[in-house]
Amino acid sequence: MLDTKYNHSLIEENKYEMWKDNGYFKCEEESNKKPFCIVLPPPNVTGVLHLGHAWDVTLQDIIIRYKKMEGYDAFWLPGMDHAAIATEAKVVKRLKDKGIDKYEYGREKFLDACWDWTKEHGDIIRAQWAKLGVALDYSKERFTLDEGLQEAVKKVFVDYYNEGLIYRGEKIINWDPAAQTALSNEEVVYSEEKSAFYHLKYKLENSEEYLDVATTRPETLFGDTAVAVNENDERYKNFVGKNVILPIVNKPIPVITDEHADMEKGTGCVKITPAHDPNDFEVGNRHNLERIIIMNDDATMNENVPSKYVGMTREECREEVLKDLEREGLLLEVEPLVHEVGHSERTGVMVEPMVKKQWFVKMRPLADTVLETQKDKNKKVNFVPTRYEKTMNHWMEITYDWCISRQLWWGHRIPAWYKGDEIYVGMQAPEGEGWEQDNDVLDTWFSSALWPFATLGWPHNTKLLEKYYPNQCLVTGYDIIPFWVNRMTFQGEKILGQRPFEDCLIHGLIRDKLGRKFSKSLGNGIDPFDMIKLYGADSLRYYLATDVSKGTDMRFDEEKIKSTWNYINKIWNASRFALMNIEGLKEIKLENLKDIDKWILTKYNKVVKNVTKHMDKYDFNIVGSELYSFVYDDFCSNYIEMAKFSLDDETTKSVLCYILTGILKMLHPFMPFVTEEIYQMLPIKDAESIMISSYPTYDKKQIFEDEELIVDDEILFIKNFRNVKKENNITKDMKIKFESIPNELLIKMLKLEDSITTDELDINSYNVLSNNIIAVIYSPYFLM
């Protein structure tokens, strides 16, 4: 006999190991079943899983379990990401806490420390996946820095280099002065900062005339090599071609005309600092201007500035420069301004645009292929919801060359060797003496961009690759589209000539109850595993999967997990009731069906049809509410209540067992543990585990429209009768006269046996009821 209370901790013990040990998580590469492959977005080995991960993997697990029950060769490939910059930062800090400096420690030992870190966190993450119950095929687990990925990365690098799609160049890049590495544009986040527009006086050489040059970064004036105005700007016509005197350093620099100078903006004069501003860099290229780098890698001022400023930070230097300008009467005006300033996504410090020699991927041809492919509905990546397609397309339109080199140690080392001016790029080190390998590693996203196929064995022509590429689906948050989805798409289409995945299911972000992002500084974090302890993984999963419609953000609400627990407790008890009454049932015989049997079978089949339709569209919240009302209203409140009067009937038992089995199966992808527990107790089952049982199918022969209407009407009558009874304070001992006698089932349901009468009653003694009932309740049982 089942306990009257659902005990999630007990139920969720040991099942995961059982599924895993029985091989249910494994793909069936040798079978003829249609493949359904998802590669897991590899979590960073930097830390542990949070609620966002729990949401992400729950959605995928639902799809995988559903597809498996539907008869597909469902394959979910797990793995983790080495997360170059993020992990390196963690390991540097860990060593620092032990008093060890990264550079003194040396590259080799540092990498060992990174591998130790990876192993530790990998184990934690795997244990967390198990708690969540996700059906990952561990026999195919990969790591973005394992040998196979290293080979794939090198191959792409070498091939692209030979094709001219990867090049090394001196360009302006986003420099993170804290991590001391280059960043891609995607790794720069902009935030508003209070600053000012400083108007500086650039005097014309040998003249009292001057240009009013407005800038937000006066400290970079040491790097100025020109001042630009628009060629159509009448105001400055006679300045063009002459020199102005750079303040403080008193050096003459030319006044040039360039399209970049906008007559409408500011004063129309722009100082040009080619080494420290992306626009100015372009202007400098057009006019062959000198690039003067004025900062060290940690963003302190270098020896290219007057000695009094050398060694100052950018901020200190700005203050000093402003003081000095003011003293010399060269500061014309300070206009307060709020503007967007770029910061490093990882370290949070202000990004410094700097000219550096870095490696780049030439994006235009790759992006154009994607834009072209997206026009063909049989070849495109189908975003779900479709609006996210725009996010990718827009990025493909505006993207520019991807800076892929990082001045870090943890990552894929760039397969380029140098000897003097010679460069060698290849899979292995070149023959001969004196070659030195590039010290840098690649952006972590360079390897994760190869995830959908490198994990399947590419560059080798493996059976896995053949069968599971393109993947059928990818699931991730919309915040990852620029970093990852886009790059997987252009890499997949370039390297394998096909989209990496057919569908791309996008979910939102999870926020706290007040709609704020979860963050350490706010202290509003929720550990999903605390929730699992309190309510079980099944409750958490169901909540995450069904709370909001696809593609939208979610506000975390523990109350909802609690009410999901109540729902599962309801399912538990309904099952308990059914199991008590179907004990020893040998065979499901759907014969001699009564009206209520036909009614529940009809409702059930309609639900199966709808649920399947919405599962296929990833509309899990709709599936959730379909099943919820079927379980609560149709099955528990109505069928079970009515079935209580015919429990010795073999048909009732069969129907109970049949419907319960179907409910468990449809709920299984959402709440795998409890459904498995109950499934194992069924007297009749079609598989050794619900996980490998077959999904319910719609059966037209079980649709009985007439009986459905009859019972619907009876249910409406019951509800209305109870309502009237309550509103009029009708008590048990009062007699009720009906125009016609309700059927036996209704008499039992409403406990009317003792109160019903057909005798002639004095109309005054029951006027409250009879008129009301007839007036209020519309039902054939009274009107006939």
Added chain:
RNA sequence: GGGCGUUUAGCUCAGUUGGUUAGAGCACUUGCCUUACAAGCAAGGGGUCAUAGGUUCGAGUCCUAUAACGCCCACCA
């Protein structure tokens, strides 16, 4: 500056191709320990669907503006 999203009950959210009386959970009111479940059951109250126009026999749903909030993108000196 460009784009996207959201706005529905006290709160958090559903609402599929336009179609009877707009739904759920939580909260609230009332009555019940009815042997599956009191973490439950039964019944109930509560919404001019952000605003203003429009299309339509019919609009929460489609169109056009407006507002508030949020997000993404963009080289703005």
